[in-house]
Amino acid sequence: MSTNYEVLFNNSYDRITAADQGETFFSHFYSLFIESTLELNVLPNPQMHEERQKIIYKSFxxxxxVATTYIASDYLxxxxxxxxxxxxNLPASVFAYWRRAVLQTVRDLDPLCDEEILTAWAIFMAPGLEFMRRQAELHHDAN
Structure with missing residues (x-):
């Protein structure tokens, strides 16, 4: 028997985002992401926090x-x-924290979450996250 990870991902995504178009999902993810990266001191000062949150939201x-089209939009x-x-403006290493924060958010918010659903999310995030991580590797100034 084969597993359709696209269906698993889409069903999970729908369960999590249906009530509010993803606002709860993103807020939860963003809180976990910020908390996990505090010690790295890679995020901007508090005045830039709201703008950075908008960029991360849209980027997400x-x-x-990218998972379904293999095309990175001009915006991304x-x-x-x-x-x-x-x-x-994030270092490449931060994208591992991004991935963990998303998977923890799925664990916390999808009532049907199991290992297969987490695998589906990991598969669907991989192309876009790798694109962003690689761009950070090429373009991020490590000052």
């Missing part, structure tokens, strides 16, 4: 589209490469 959903390319307040 564009990132998921721009924010992954820009090393200023208009881009992600």
């Amino acid at each position: 959903f564009y990132m998921l589209s 390319e721009h924010v992954a490469r820009e090393q200023n307040e208009h881009g992600l």
Whole structure:
């Protein structure tokens, strides 16, 4: 018997985001992500926090589209490469924390979550996350 990870992902995504178009999902993810990266001191000062949250929010959903199209949108390319307040401006190592925060969010919010669903999420995140991680490797200034 084969497993359709696209169906598992889509069903989980729908369960988590149906009530509020993903606001709860993203807020939970963002809190976990920020908390896990505090010690790394890679996020901007509090004045830039709201702007960074918007960029990460938008990037997250564009990132998921890479899984099905294998095309990085102009927006995703721009924010992954820009090393200023208009881009992600994150070191490559941070994307492991991003992945963990998403998977923990799925564990916390999907009542039917199991290892297969987590695998589906990992599969669907992989192309977009790898794109963003690689762009950070190429373009992030490690100052």
